[in-house]
Each structure stands twice: as C-alpha cells, then as structure tokens.
Amino acid sequence: MGGRTRRRGDALLAVVHQAVLDELDEVGLGRLTMEGIARRAETAKTSLYRRWPSPEELLLDAIAAAFPVEVPSPAADDLRGDLIRALELMIEWSRHPTSRAVRAVLAERHRHPELVDALYSRVFEPAGRRFTATVLHHYAEVGQLDPGLITPVVEDIGEALVIKHAIDTGQEPTPQRLAEIVDQAILPAVHGSPTRR
Structure with a gap:
C-alpha cells in the first residue's frame, strides 16, 4: 500500500505544531518559513496559510496550545x-x-x-x-x-x-x-x- 495517510483535525494540528517547533529549533526564528514548516509536516503550504497568516502566528498557536494553567x-x-x-x-x-x-x-x-x-x-x-x-x-x-x-x-x-x-x-x-x-x-x-x- 502506498501513499501517506491523510491527516485531519487534531491529528494534523498536532503534527503542524510539532513541525513549527522542530523547524524553529533547527533554523531559528529569523529563518522560520511556511515552506519549511509545511515540508517538515508533510502537508501543503496552502493548507497552513488557510489557518495562519504567517509562521510567527503558527508558532504562537503552538505555544499557546501547550502552555499550562x-x-x-x-x-x-x-x-x-x-x-x-x-x-x-x-x-x-x-x-x-x-x-x-x-x-x-x-x-x-x-x-x-x-x-x-x-x-x-x-x-x-x-x-x-x-x-x-x-x-x-x-x-x-x-x-x-x-x-x-x-x-x-x-x-x-x-x-x-x-x-x-x-x-x-x-x-x-x-x-x-x-x-x-x-x-x-x-x-x-x-x-x-x-x-x-
């Protein structure tokens, strides 16, 4: 069986959040791009832009999702x-x-x-x-x-x-x-x- 499993909802969100954190660790804040995040998450860049206008916004979302109260x-x-x-x-x-x-x-x-x-x-x-x-x-x-x-x-x-x-x-x-x-x-x-x- 070939092809990737299509991820949606929370599963895709978790992968994208992890991807932005991993990309930040590797390239730093100044070189963070939607292209790099999308490649790491194995998803389309257009899918990311539909939800977040910039890589910084995506990063804030990932931080907020994991920040404890x-x-x-x-x-x-x-x-x-x-x-x-x-x-x-x-x-x-x-x-x-x-x-x-x-x-x-x-x-x-x-x-x-x-x-x-x-x-x-x-x-x-x-x-x-x-x-x-x-x-x-x-x-x-x-x-x-x-x-x-x-x-x-x-x-x-x-x-x-x-x-x-x-x-x-x-x-x-x-x-x-x-x-x-x-x-x-x-x-x-x-x-x-x-x-x-």
Whole structure:
C-alpha cells in the first residue's frame, strides 16, 4: 500500500505544531518559513496559510496550545500545596519544546517586539500571567487572601526564584527547594503561614 495517510483535525494540528517547533529549533526564528514548516509536516503550504497568516502566528498557536494553567483546589483549602504544584507545573513545562520556543522568541525581543507583545497578550495573560498567579488570585477571590497584597512583584516571586536556582546550579529545583520558596518567600509575602512538619 502506498501513499501517506491523510491527516485531519487534531491529528494534523498536532503534527503542524510539532513541525513549527522542530523547524524553529533547527533554523531559528529569523529563518522560520511556511515552506519549511509545511515540508517538515508533510502537508501543503496552502493548507497552513488557510489557518495562519504567517509562521510567527503558527508558532504562537503552538505555544499557546501547550502552555499550562494551574488548577487550584476548588475549595481553596490548600494554599501551600497549590503553590507548590504550580511551581512543579512550571518545571514540567520547562522541559517541553514550547519552553525552548518561548526562550527563542524572548531572545529576539529587539528584532521582533511585536511577537513578544503577542506572546504576553495571547499566551501568558490568558493563562494568568505567571505561574502561581492563578492560585493566588483564586484564593483572593474567595476571601482567603487580601487581593491588595498580590502585586506584580509577589506574582513574580516563585518564577524568579525557580529561574535563579536553575541559573545558579544548572539544575531544576528539588521538591524541597520548591517548598522552601513557597514557605520562605511566597507565603510570607501574602501573610500566609507555612505548614510545619
């Protein structure tokens, strides 16, 4: 039997998303083209243009499709655990190809400022801006935290300390370090109290 299996819908979308990420890894943002993506995905370039006007738009779509959003405890009864899980989610995502894509886009901020703006407005903002921010705002909405204490600086604490640890050590933070970040930095900032063991 010859010929390729005709892919549609979600199956084709997954292949195209993977193709744009692989193409970005190989050629870089400045040389990303619909031709290269279509060739890698084994689909027609015209099919891509029917859905995305540019390779950058396709790349944003691929990043958005894989970008995670924290799901806090519905009862809002485990702030510490929810914050730790949010940082774990950040680390899990950091291993995904879309994390490399985000770093590639941010590294080209001076050449593609409009793409960076779109990354924030269409990917990060709908997902809650920062890891842990969704959790913090959820607890504020149900009256467990003072919303006035959840400032942009407080929203940044968890991400910033995870990234600093990775830069300083070349390794992902351990579960113990994540707990320390929550207990010693985030919870005191929102006037929470860590669970003592």
